[in-house]
Amino acid sequence: MISKFMAPEIIFGDHSIQQTGESFLRLGAQRVLVVSDPGVKEAGWTAEAVESIQTSGLDYHLFSNISTNPDTAQVAEGAAAYHKARCDAVLGIGGGSALDVAKAVAVIVSNGGKIENYEGVDHIHSPLPPVIMVPTTAGSGSEVSQFSIIVDPARKKKMTIVSKSLVPDIAIVDPFVLMTKDHLLTAATGLDAITHGIEAYVSAAATPLTDVQAVNAMKLAAEFLRPSVASHTNVEAKRAMAMASMQAGLAFSNAILGAVHAMSHAIGGRYALPHGEINSILLPHVMEFNLIASPSRFAAIGDIFGASAGGEEMVRARHGIQAVRALADDIGAPKTLHSVGLRDPDFESMARIALEDACMITNPRDVALKDIEMLFKKAYE
Amino acid sequence: MISKFMAPEIIFGDHSIQQTGESFLRLGAQRVLVVSDPGVKEAGWTAEAVESIQTSGLDYHLFSNISTNPDTAQVAEGAAAYHKARCDAVLGIGGGSALDVAKAVAVIVSNGGKIENYEGVDHIHSPLPPVIMVPTTAGSGSEVSQFSIIVDPARKKKMTIVSKSLVPDIAIVDPFVLMTKDHLLTAATGLDAITHGIEAYVSAAATPLTDVQAVNAMKLAAEFLRPSVASHTNVEAKRAMAMASMQAGLAFSNAILGAVHAMSHAIGGRYALPHGEINSILLPHVMEFNLIASPSRFAAIGDIFGASAGGEEMVRARHGIQAVRALADDIGAPKTLHSVGLRDPDFESMARIALEDACMITNPRDVALKDIEMLFKKAYE
Numbered sequence: 001m002i003s004k005f006m007a008p009e010i011i012f013g014d015h016s017i018q019q020t021g022e023s024f025l026r027l028g029a030q031r032v033l034v035v036s037d038p039g040v041k042e043a044g045w046t047a048e049a050v051e052s053i054q055t056s057g058l059d060y061h062l063f064s065n066i067s068t069n070p071d072t073a074q075v076a077e078g079a080a081a082y083h084k085a086r087c088d089a090v091l092g093i094g095g096g097s098a099l100d101v102a103k104a105v106a107v108i109v110s111n112g113g114k115i116e117n118y119e120g121v122d123h124i125h126s127p128l129p130p131v132i133m134v135p136t137t138a139g140s141g142s143e144v145s146q147f148s149i150i151v152d153p154a155r156k157k158k159m160t161i162v163s164k165s166l167v168p169d170i171a172i173v174d175p176f177v178l179m180t181k182d183h184l185l186t187a188a189t190g191l192d193a194i195t196h197g198i199e200a201y202v203s204a205a206a207t208p209l210t211d212v213q214a215v216n217a218m219k220l221a222a223e224f225l226r227p228s229v230a231s232h233t234n235v236e237a238k239r240a241m242a243m244a245s246m247q248a249g250l251a252f253s254n255a256i257l258g259a260v261h262a263m264s265h266a267i268g269g270r271y272a273l274p275h276g277e278i279n280s281i282l283l284p285h286v287m288e289f290n291l292i293a294s295p296s297r298f299a300a301i302g303d304i305f306g307a308s309a310g311g312e313e314m315v316r317a318r319h320g321i322q323a324v325r326a327l328a329d330d331i332g333a334p335k336t337l338h339s340v341g342l343r344d345p346d347f348e349s350m351a352r353i354a355l356e357d358a359c360m361i362t363n364p365r366d367v368a369l370k371d372i373e374m375l376f377k378k379a380y381e
Numbered sequence: 382m383i384s385k386f387m388a389p390e391i392i393f394g395d396h397s398i399q400q401t402g403e404s405f406l407r408l409g410a411q412r413v414l415v416v417s418d419p420g421v422k423e424a425g426w427t428a429e430a431v432e433s434i435q436t437s438g439l440d441y442h443l444f445s446n447i448s449t450n451p452d453t454a455q456v457a458e459g460a461a462a463y464h465k466a467r468c469d470a471v472l473g474i475g476g477g478s479a480l481d482v483a484k485a486v487a488v489i490v491s492n493g494g495k496i497e498n499y500e501g502v503d504h505i506h507s508p509l510p511p512v513i514m515v516p517t518t519a520g521s522g523s524e525v526s527q528f529s530i531i532v533d534p535a536r537k538k539k540m541t542i543v544s545k546s547l548v549p550d551i552a553i554v555d556p557f558v559l560m561t562k563d564h565l566l567t568a569a570t571g572l573d574a575i576t577h578g579i580e581a582y583v584s585a586a587a588t589p590l591t592d593v594q595a596v597n598a599m600k601l602a603a604e605f606l607r608p609s610v611a612s613h614t615n616v617e618a619k620r621a622m623a624m625a626s627m628q629a630g631l632a633f634s635n636a637i638l639g640a641v642h643a644m645s646h647a648i649g650g651r652y653a654l655p656h657g658e659i660n661s662i663l664l665p666h667v668m669e670f671n672l673i674a675s676p677s678r679f680a681a682i683g684d685i686f687g688a689s690a691g692g693e694e695m696v697r698a699r700h701g702i703q704a705v706r707a708l709a710d711d712i713g714a715p716k717t718l719h720s721v722g723l724r725d726p727d728f729e730s731m732a733r734i735a736l737e738d739a740c741m742i743t744n745p746r747d748v749a750l751k752d753i754e755m756l757f758k759k760a761y762e
Contacts, residue, residue, distance in 0.1 A: 001394055002400070004390070005391040005393070006391070009387045012590065013383030016383045207393070209391065212594070216589075243589055
C-alpha cells in the first residue's frame, strides 16, 4: 500500500500569533483578507493578528460575517470582499468555521465559480493564494487539514471538500489564544479533537505516519482535556490541547475519518447544532459498532484513555469506550441528541446522506443504511 | 518557546518510485535533471525512475557523476548540465550524496553564484525549481530535511547548508529500493539514521513535534536494523527502516543535531570515509559525554533500545549507551577511527572546525575545544 502525507509549515508556541505578519511577508503577500468570527474579534485576537500584519508593512481587509456551521452564501460574500478590497492572500483566524470559510474563499478567488462546484475529493485545479491559519479553538484541526466543511442550505447538506490545495501554507498555533474560550467551548472542541484522533486511528486509510500523530493526540487529550476545561488559564493544559488538536488534524487530514463524522455532517446540514457536541454524543455508539473491525486498535485506545489494567484485547477495547464516555461525562458533555435540541428527526433520510458522505468511505466496519439509522436512534435518547 | 516544523509532501510505500513521473507532472515540470550515482544506476533504480518520467510524457537529462562526500565541483558540474539541457526541475535519486548534490544544484540554478555562498543558515532567497527526492538508502533522511552537506576541498571542510528552501517538494520513499543495498551499506546508513534519531531527541532544539518522529524512528531501528542487515530481501525490515530513516530525518531537520555530526563533518571534510561509520564510532562516546545534560531523555533512549529492566534514571541511561554499542557490534560496525583508516589525525585543528559547525549549536551539553579533542581521542583507538 502507498500512503501519502501532507502537512503545512507549522509555527507552534506561546505568542506565535505575533508571527502572522512576518509569515505573510515571507509568502509575498501585500494585502490580506482576514477571515474571522465575531467571538474571536471580541476576544481581541483578530486585532492582535491585524497588528502583526500592519507591523510588517502589509495591508488588510476584515471579513467577519461567520456563523457556526457556515454556508455557501458566507463563502460567496467573503470572495466578493476579497476581490473588492484587491486582496492577494487569506488569513483564517477563529474556530473551525472561520478557517473553513477562509479556505473556501481562497478556492473561489483563484478557481472561480461557486464553492458547490468543488464538493468531494480533488476538484481544485488552480493554485490558491497564500493561506495562513490561526486556530482559536483546540478542536477542528482545520489549520493543518486538507478539508473544508461548508453547508449547502439548498440541499440541507454539509459539503465535504477535500483537496491537497486546502492544506494551508502555514499553520500558526498559539496556545495562549485558547485562554479566552469558555469551558463549554473547550469541552466541545476538545471532544471534537478526540473524535478526530480516534476516527483517524481506526480509519481504513491509517498509516504509520498518521498513527504517530493520532496516538500522541489521544494521549495528550486523555491527560489534559479535563484540566483544560477546568481552568481557562492553565497554560500547560492549553499547550497540550493545542498540540493534541493539531496532531489529530494531521492524522485525520491524511487518514480521513469515519462514521461519526459522516453522521455528524448529516445532522449539521439540517440543524444548527455544535459539531463537537454532536460528535461526542455519537462517538461511543460508533465505537461500539466499529469495535469488531479492529479489536487491537480499540484495545490500544483503551490503554491510552487509561481505563484498563490489562486483560485480553476485547476487554481492554470495551474499557476504552467506557473511558471515553467517562471523560465526556466529567467535562459535562451532553449525552443524547435529544438533549441538545434535536426534535422529530427524519433519521432515514439523514442516514442516506451520511452513507454518501466522503468520511464514510474510510470507516473501518462496513456500514449499511439500517446500521446508521440504528446508531442515530441509540444516540437520540 | 516557539517551535517550527516543516516537511515535504510524502509518498511512502512499495513501488512508489513509479509515481515519480506523475509527481513531476503535478508540479508542472517538463524536463527533469536526474541526479543519481553510479551504484544506484547499476542497480536499475535510476532507469525505473526515468521510465516513470517518460511514461508521464516528460523529458529528462541524466547527471550521475556523484561520489561519496560530494564536493563543490560536482555541484557546479550538475548546475552546468541543468542549464545546458534546459531542465526545469530536479530529481535526486540515490544515497545522501546524490540527494545533497541535487539540492545544491537546485540552489545554484535558481539563486546563482557558487554553493559556497550559501553555507550556513538561511542564505537562500529565491524559490528553487520543483525538487523531488527518491532515497535509495535508509540513512540520510535528506529526502525530508532542510540540510545539504557539500565538501569544500579548498578549505578541506564539509559545509552545512540549512534552509527551508532545501526541503524538497515531494519525498518518494520506496522500501523495495533498499533491497539492492549490501549489508555493509545497510549497517552504516542504518546507524546514521539511529544517530539522527538520538541527536534530534536530545537536541537543545527538540520539540514535541520532533520528539514523536525521533522516538518512532528509534523504536523502529531498535527492532528492525539487525534483521535488515541480516537479509537484503526482508521486506518488513526494509519498510521499517525506510520509515525510521525518514522519521529521523523529519526529527533532525527540525530539531537539528549535535556533537556527533559536528565532529563527523570535521572528519569527512578531510578524509573520504563513510559518514555512517564515522557517526556510529563517535556516537557512544558523545552519548557518554552528553549524558548529564538530559538524564531523563537518555533513560528513555535506554528503554527504547531495550537494555533496561527498569532501575533509576542514570542506570537506564547508561544501559542505553551499552545497548546502542551492542547493536552496532551485532551488525559488524567498526569501533575505532583508526580501524576505518584514519592516520596521524590533527585532532586539534579538526576540533576547531567541529566547534564552528552549525550542528554543534544544538548539542545538549556545553562543549569546549578540549572536550572535542578528548572525544576524538577516545574514538580513535
